[in-house]
Amino acid sequence: MALRRLRPGIGKPAVVLAALTLLLAACGEDGGGSSNSAGNGRTKLKVAALPLTDSAALYIARDRGLFEKEGLDVTIQPVQQSIQALPALSKGQVDVIASANYVTFLQADEKGTLDLRILAEGVRTAPHMxxxxxxxxxxxxxxxxxxxxxxxxxxxxxxxxxxxxxxxxxxxxxxxxxxxxxxxxxxxxxxxxxxxxxxxxxxxxxxxxxxxxxxxxxxGGSAPVQSLPISGYVTTKKFATDHPEAAAAFRRAIEAASKIAATEPSAVRDELPKYTKVTAEQAQTIGLPAYPTSTDAAQLRRLTRLMEDQGLLKSSIDPATLLVK
Structure with a gap:
């Protein structure tokens, strides 16, 4: 990856706004995509995702036909920060955010700016990820x-x-x-x-x-944060309530893909050059996170307690109440 050739200022407000504008334009004006038929018997979903190892299961599910198997037609919209897609999620202009860092979205839920639901875990910390x-x-x-x-x-x-x-x-x-x-x-x-x-x-x-x-x-993955859940696939209560079958199908596809990622690291390494700037050679040596095959409320409580201890949550929250069954 040639870092010197990357454009400066990606994180500045004007560029974040521009990126969000492009995201919303790409997602269209018609609100939630899950209610739209793909014309081939599949349900259409729009998913915003970061170019990180956290998103590997999403791309494995796409490329191995796991979404298609579940009757889903998934469109992936890349973003640089998951927070950029938060307004689009709350407005129903994207259905799911992949590799969404839990801290931001748990805080948004507490503040009432997002009625959060967690579809599936993304990754947990692992040595040198x-x-x-x-x-x-x-x-x-x-x-x-x-x-x-x-x-x-x-x-x-x-x-x-x-x-x-x-x-x-x-x-x-x-x-x-x-x-x-x-x-x-x-x-x-x-x-x-x-x-x-x-x-x-x-x-x-x-x-x-x-x-x-x-x-x-x-x-950064050492004690006391080893195996800590850090990101996931999130949506809104409205989407989960209005489209329970699509939500369940998406979760099944992601969990099947996460099982592949967990048991076949080579599948992740093969996927990375397709959606990140990592070369095939670099992908063989980078540190991978842990890919859980199911969502564990007890592990998520480790995260929320840590957030409470550091003042990032003002009150206790039970992650189990946010999980989509």
Whole structure:
């Protein structure tokens, strides 16, 4: 991945607005796509997705005919941040968001801006599926050196800062100052010295290491956040209520694809070059997350408790009430 050739400013408000405008235009003006017939006996669904390893099951389901088997005609709309698609989801202009980070959507549900439902789990943390990276010649030598330093995360007060804070708290060291920088721009920001470190997920993690010779300061999937649910396939209560058969069919297809991803890592590595900027060669070595084959409310409670502890949720929430059966 040639990070230097990526356009700067992806995460700036004007560009986020432009990306959202394009998303809505691509999704059309007619509201939820699930109520539309595909003309071939299949139900049409519109799914927004990030170009991350989190979305692998979505593309496996598409390319292995698992959606078709369930009678679904799925259109995938790429986005750079799942939060960009949140307004479209709430308005019914997309039906599902894949690789949606739970923190953002749980917060939106609590605030009442989204009536959230979780269709299926996306991924859980695994060793080196995300890392804190520093330049090769960085003065930041240990985890303790991060205290007060500038660290890039994709979205502020979200899953990356949540998990990193938990790790640092467990080790008894100070927290950094977070800067919001979109994943594609983390490499250039690190290279220009705009931040002292980046908390990058795959496939950007390996790309930054490869191009900039950046060093891994810390495994972002280590204790106490190992195997923590971090993203999923989310929809609204309205969609789940109005289209229960389509929701159940989508969940079955994703869970079948997740089983393939969990048992055949090569399937994920073969899929990545199709929807990310990762080359086939790079895909063979990047760190993969864990792909759960079913949704576990008990594991999701680990996440919500962590959010409550860090003030990202104002009240307790039972994730079981948000699961689509």
């Amino acid at each position: 995300m890392d804190v990276l520093v330049p090769e010649d960085s003065k930041v030598k240990t985890v303790a050196d991060l205290a007060g330093k500038k660290v890039a995360v994709n979205i502020l007060n979200n899953i990356q800062s949540l998990t990193l804070n938990a790790i640092l708290d467990k080790q008894g060291v100070g927290r950094p100052v977070y800067r919001q920088i979109a994943f594609p721009q983390m490499g250039p920001a690190l290279e220009r010295g705009q931040v002292d470190a980046v908390h990058a997920v795959e496939p950007f993690d390996s790309a930054i290491q490869g191009e900039l010779k950046a060093k891994v300061l810390m495994d």
